[in-house]
Amino acid sequence: MGASASVIQEYYKAVDYWADIAGNRDWKLSVWIVGQNDVDLVDRFLEIERSPVGRFDDIFFRFDTPYKGDDEEYAEQLWQEYAGWFSEKVEEKYDILRALRHDGLLREEYTPDVSVEHTAGNLWREMLRFKACISRLDDAFFCLYFPPEQERGCSRTGWFGNVLKEGVPQGIRMTTIDLRGNRNVRLDESREVVCIRPRFDMAAALHNRMARSDSGNDLIAPENRFKQQVTVVMDCTQKQDWKLLDREIRKLLDISKEMKDTNIRTSALFIASEACYAIREYRHSMKYSDATIKEAEKAMESGEAAGYSYWKMAVSMKAAILTAGKKREEAVALYEGMARKAITQKDPYYVMEGYRMCGFLRYEVGKMEQAFEYFLLALSGGSYLSGEIRRSSTFTYAAHLALHTGRQVRSPLDVSILEGQLREWLGDDWKELVDNPDMQLAKARRKGGIFN
Structure with missing residues (x-):
């Protein structure tokens, strides 16, 4: 088959597109703008993220209620769909609370409070109340997937626009799919709205599969x-x-x-x-x-x-x-090898992540000089990312720990040079991003999904 397109290969492209925005903690709505042939692929990617083998930290939920043009009616139906997830009649494999109890992740029992006014804003707050009942999700988002409308009669631009205008609380974000040639969500990109315009080759992938x-x-x-x-x-x-x-x-x-x-x-x-x-x-x-x-x-x-x-x-x-x-030496060797391979592949994100993890593992055992050097390599790799990604990704964690370790093993002059470089990479508000209380909790962790 050589380097020709395959469905699996196209799926991993979707993984990479999401990785580009996953670390950005500012956006509230991401819109996949795709051709008709690509809708199923993106839908499948998001469905896999809803499963225990999803790769990203966000916990994905899917709302299937169709939008018919009435915002109040839609909010009511979303509330009914949400409450239905916790009903006694739900199938065992979809029983969220049962899965959480089984894994010991439910901090306290939860029942949806449906007595409040059924607005979208109250629904997000209710979901955050549910999130607070689950352990290991402090830094994760609930990502709400709204599938593309099967009937294209009602534009969802106004509804998403109103929801964003009213405010989406931290910890909640949304994603949807829109057709390139028949837009249903016409919102301009902004700090809160991210548009993903993937370049897939599903036609070739399907042709190759059928040819075999x-x-x-x-x-x-x-x-x-x-x-x-x-x-x-x-x-x-x-x-x-x-x-x-x-x-x-x-x-x-x-x-x-x-x-x-x-x-x-x-x-x-x-x-x-x-x-x-x-x-x-x-x-x-x-x-x-x-x-x-x-x-x-x-x-x-x-x-x-x-x-x-x-x-x-x-x-x-x-x-x-x-x-x-706790096999740190073996892990460091792997992460360092990954970073070096990423350099040859011109993949700055994995250069940054590989060296960042090397630094963190050295930091854990008190080898501050080595940790500092690895964090500098991570920052060097991450400097090839766009400014937006640097500001919203683990680049800021690497920067925080580089400063922390540098202040212990290097002179004030060296640290001031690093601070000047961070200002160049992150902007004049770099201290707000790097030197803040939240960074004290900066740790590299694998996905801790609610079902695993």
Whole structure:
């Protein structure tokens, strides 16, 4: 297949597009502006983020209530849909409270307070009350996904505009999909509104898949069985049953072998690693991470465009497992290798993250001089990011710890030079971003989803 497009490859493009905005804590609404052929891909990405194997810190929820032009009626229906998530009739696999109790994450019992006026603003506040009942979510957002309207009769521009005007509290943000040729949410980009204009090649990806096998609606075709089995594996993570998950992972890997597609095979291994991590089977997660890395390296050697994407995510996964197990030296070696590879791939974000984690691990054990040097490398890598991303990403964490360690091991003159550089990179208000009480809690953590 070479470097030609595949559906899996296009999916990982969506992952990268979201990574570009995930660290920005200012936006309240992101709009994916895509062609008709790309709607299903973005929807699938957001659905995966709703599952335990999602990659990002945000906790995703989906509101399916259609907007019919009446703001008050819509707010009422959103309230009814939200309250329905907690009803006694909800299916076990969608029972949020049951999952939280099972994982010991529910700080206190929660029942939606439907007695307040049913406005959008009150709904966001009620969701934040629910968020406060869950442990490990202090720094995460509730990201509310509003799918694209099936019937394009009513523009949602006014509704989203009014919601933003009334104010969306910190901890809540929204995302939706809009058609490039028939816009339904016509809002200009601003500090609060981010427009994602991805460049996918789904037509070519689907053509390549069909060329390999005319599966159509054939439920026994490997392509369709693979997609179904991915869903089965995700569902298994909610049951916290290793024997069941192990069996379903083996089925997934068997199907991927049938397809004779290196990208599919590699993605299956990575999904297995994520699923094992989700139920805290770290030894098995490590095994599948190693296998993913091996396959991704082969893909990179043969010119597969998606090879590097698989590689960096698998290395990050393995390093996170080592970090959790206090195997700091091995983790540092991996993060440093990831940063160096990212340099050759012209990937400044992963250069920054690799060196930042090296610095943090050195900082944890009191090796301040080494930590400081790694933080400087992280800042150097991050300096190639856009100014907006620098201001809203972990670049500010690296800056905070660079100053903290630098003040202990370097002269005041050296620190003042660093401060001048931070002003250049972040702006005149750099101290508000870097030297503030919130930064005392700056820690690098993997996703702590509410279902895993």
